Amino acid sequence: LGLLARSLFSSFSLPPQDGAPRLALSGADGTDHSVVLEPGTRLAFTVGPGRWCLGHTSVESRTERTHHPCPTGAAAERGTQCGPCFGRDQTRLIHDFHRSGQAPPGLRDYLMQPHWLYVAGFAHGAAKVGTAAAPGKWRRLAEQGAVVASYVALAADGRTVRVLEDAVTRECGLGQAVRAAGKAAGLASAAGAEYDAGALAAAHRERTARVREFLAGVLADAGIEAAPFDEDWILPSAAEPVVAAWGAGRQHAYPHRLDGGTHGFTVTGVIGQGLQLGLDGLAAPFVADASVLKGRRISWTRAASEAPAVQDSLF
Template sequence: MEFPSESRQLCHGISFSHYEPAPSLSLRRDSQWSHESLSVNRTLRLQVSDLKFCLGYITMNPDGSRNNFPCPKNKAVRTGSQCDRCRRLDHSKFMHHFHTTGEAPAGMRKYLEQPHFLYVASFAHGATKVGTTSTQSKWSRLAQQGAVVARYIAGAADGAAIRVLEDLITEHVGLGQQVRQKSKVKGLTSWELNLASLDEINDAAAAEARSFLSAQRGLETYGIELRDEQWEQPEYAQRVVEAWDAHSLHPWDQEIADNQFNIRVRGVLGQTIMVDSGPATTLRLIDAAELKTHELDVADERGDFHEEQSALF
């Protein structure tokens, strides 16, 4: 189903930069981008549409830079974030198979052949994964994923070599390469673990993966160097981790789609926003992945909030 798009502002999720003091909601109206800061203590009114829309597709230029195109047909979608046509046009699909097939457009090949890092990331419910990131997104990749604890375990001048190692660790060490967003959010509000125990889980998994890699011959031939470097959380994410560690977080208790609500931002971890409704109210987590693909209007909210008093604060 196609819809006119002249005035539709779609949410593309939360974006991060190491050089910005706060993450932001990325919004696009046709080809025009805007970014709404999620700075701590900012009070907002969010109005979310019912329908979901295709977010378009990415192509790579010969120099490795990227283009982000809106959906030409402005199609509504039921699942995912792309229509079939945009999925076919998207160059990012080559990223996950280039190291085995060698097939990718010149721009994606240029991107994949730059230096990359291998990391082990753990999330609040204990799920631990292996992943890769380029030099330019070394920090932001883990911020975007919402890792609670993470360690870099290797680096290489060629991203294809790093992806080969990623597959080997999945096969021989048993670390998967994906963790579902909903399970990340559920883990933050289920209180099964604490930060100390999760750090032990991550440290042990990283050590096992690094030990496996150190036993492989010829790594230096491909410019691969083992590392033991812990990723550092930004302050606004530390606030969420501390609230989780103190068993103070609760699930968001309203519908997201086709709704309007007021929030005060208290922290951001990955694609989750920790909010309350004013002083001495309950800390809750909004899954910002549920905002993605929807029309979203954002405005600063003035005046009082109204919510029950929290027994925890």
């Protein structure tokens, strides 16, 4: 990591199937780098001020995308993009295609392949309905940081699946987004919380049964090119230690915000945009929302995070 003296944090990237997540970075020289987040990886960095544009994406076909760095290195204005890059980003058109029918050729090709409809549950009890293109079926949920998830339908294309997604939101009360901060906070500990692993699994079964019952009626209508499905998603191996520590009620919230300051810790697990980490001198794991690092400039150091005084609950 010493070679990447100063980098712009982009995202966590995951392989199409189970494997080690990577930390995606853009170096000061404009080249892209990645750090494999295997258990035991040491990260130590200082976060600089401001948030910077991560550029935009064009879609050439259902299998090809191109990331374009921000041409001016501007500050982020909308999420992790400046205004011009937000306007050029083709992926934002995905969410309105089923209403507008408007998409450039490459994005249209991507959207006209089969898509999955899924229901996902998170550690703090929140749930959502979502969609995934067929090739990204597993990875999409891994990126979401779900604890439990199931596929409930397979649609002919991206337009049809989003019509179904909106219908499930409207009729079953499931939203289409869950805040990253809530996902990480919910993983801090299951002890004494409303949801532990068993309660979450039971709530998920009840929820997916309700969605499948609703879809059975909807899919019986003529003209809907989709089939009901009943398949559980498999948790990534990198997320297993995070979920296990949460389920045992022995995982703490990382006491420092990652969008500023200096940090140093050992990565022991990754779930979506969340990091499970170990602090020097402490046995208990911590969990942090690393999504706040997106668009931040970081400089690598040899520091160590200050460890809080913590005590695992005894039962």
